Amino acid sequence: MTDHPEKSLAMVLRGARQALQAEQRPLPEPGAGQVRLRVRACAVCRTDLHLQDGDLPMARWPVVPGHEIVGTVEALGAGVQALRLGQRVGVPWLGGCCGRCRYCLAGQENLCDAPEFTGCTRDGGFATHVVANASFCVPLDHLALDDATAAPLLCAGLIGWRSLRMAGDDARVLGLYGFGAAAHLIAQVAIAQGRRVYAFTRAGDTAAQQHALALGCAWAGDSGQTPPEPLDAAILFAPVGALVPLALKAVRKGGRVVCGGIHMSDIPAFPYALLWEERQILSVANLTRADAREFFAALQTLPPLQVHTRTYPLQAADQAMDDLRHGRFQGAAVLVPGQPG
Ligand SMILES: [Zn+2]
Ligand SMILES: [Zn+2]
Numbered sequence: 001m002t003d004h005p006e007k008s009l010a011m012v013l014r015g016a017r018q019a020l021q022a023e024q025r026p027l028p029e030p031g032a033g034q035v036r037l038r039v040r041a042c043a044v045c046r047t048d049l050h051l052q053d054g055d056l057p058m059a060r061w062p063v064v065p066g067h068e069i070v071g072t073v074e075a076l077g078a079g080v081q082a083l084r085l086g087q088r089v090g091v092p093w094l095g096g097c098c099g100r101c102r103y104c105l106a107g108q109e110n111l112c113d114a115p116e117f118t119g120c121t122r123d124g125g126f127a128t129h130v131v132a133n134a135s136f137c138v139p140l141d142h143l144a145l146d147d148a149t150a151a152p153l154l155c156a157g158l159i160g161w162r163s164l165r166m167a168g169d170d171a172r173v174l175g176l177y178g179f180g181a182a183a184h185l186i187a188q189v190a191i192a193q194g195r196r197v198y199a200f201t202r203a204g205d206t207a208a209q210q211h212a213l214a215l216g217c218a219w220a221g222d223s224g225q226t227p228p229e230p231l232d233a234a235i236l237f238a239p240v241g242a243l244v245p246l247a248l249k250a251v252r253k254g255g256r257v258v259c260g261g262i263h264m265s266d267i268p269a270f271p272y273a274l275l276w277e278e279r280q281i282l283s284v285a286n287l288t289r290a291d292a293r294e295f296f297a298a299l300q301t302l303p304p305l306q307v308h309t310r311t312y313p314l315q316a317a318d319q320a321m322d323d324l325r326h327g328r329f330q331g332a333a334v335l336v337p338g339q340p341g
Contacts, residue, residue, distance in 0.1 A: 039125050060122070145304075145307065152332035159260055199221075259283045
C-alpha cells in the first residue's frame with residue numbers, strides 16, 4: 001500500500017443531534033470491488049437531516065453523511081473492470097446489498113435484509129473523497145449536466161422517479177405535496193410525460209408555489225386546499241403525516257397516495273371513508289440499480305431538466321443543512337469541495 005501525502009477532508013457526524021465536525025483523514029483505500037472517488041459535488045437531502053436528528057435507527061456512528069454524490073474515479077480496487085480511472089459516476093443511497101436474501105433474489109434489492117446505505121451505514125459524500133462499491137456506482141458519462149447540477153438527481157431525482165412509477169402510468173392528474181428538491185425535478189418529468197401536476201406547499205409558502213407554476217405546474221396552493229379536480233394520485237415528499245388524510249381526501253376513487261420519504265411524523269387517525277372506494281396508501285423505500293438505469297435513460301428522451309441548486313463549500317455543510325431545514329432556498333443544496341467560502 002502506498003503512503004499518500006494527500007489527505008481527505010470529511011465532514012463527520014459523531015452521533016445523533018450533533019453538529020458536523022471537519023476531520024482530516026488519510027485517503028481511503030478501495031477494497032476489492034470498490035473504487036475511490038474524488039467528490040466533485042454532493043447534494044444535501046432531507047434524509048441527512050433525519051440522520052442528524054437520530055431518526056434513522058440503522059445509522060452507524062461516526063458517519064460522513066451524503067448520498068447524492070457525483071465524483072470521478074481516482075483509484076480502482078482489485079477486480080473492478082466495469083469502471084475506469086477518470087470516469088464520472090454517481091453514488092446513490094443504496095450503496096450495497098447482500099445479493100442472497102429473498103428480496104435481492106426477487107429483484108427488490110431496495111428491500112434487502114442487509115443493505116448498505118451511503119452516508120448512513122457507510123461513509124458518504126460530505127467529503128473530498130469517498131469509497132464506493134463499484135457495482136453500485138451509476139455511470140454518468142452521457143449526462144449533459146455539470147457536477148453540481150447532476151448531484152440532486154442521485155436521490156431527489158431517483159426517489160422522485162420511483163415514487164412517480166408507484167403513482168402509476170395511468171395517473172394523468174398528479175398532486176405533489178411538498179415542493180422541494182424531489183418535487184421540482186419530478187414535476188418536470190411528469191409534465192413532459194403529458195401529466196397535469198398540482199403542487200401543494202406549506203400554507204402561505206408563495207415562493208415555492210411560484211416556483212411550481214414557473215416550472216409548468218397547472219396549479220399551486222396550500223396543502224389544505226382542495227385541488228381544482230380530483231387527483232388520480234398524490235405523492236408526498238414532505239415528512240408530515242397529517243398530509244396523508246388530506247391527500248386521501250384529494251384523490252379520486254381508486255386513487256393512490258404514495259409516501260416518498262424515509263421518515264414521517266405520525267399519521268393522525270382519520271375516518272375509514274377517506275380510504276374506502278379502493279384508495280391506496282403506499283410507501284417508497286430506497287431504490288434499485290434498475291431504477292437508476294431507467295431514470296437516467298428516460299432523461300435522455302426528455303427536455304433538459306431545470307435543476308435549481310444553491311451551492312456551498314464543503315466546510316459550510318452545517319449551514320447547508322440548516323438552510324434546508326428552514327426552507328431558505330428553492331430546489332436543492334449542493335456541497336462543492338474546493339468552492340471558496
Ligand atoms: Zn439482500
Ligand atoms: Zn436522499
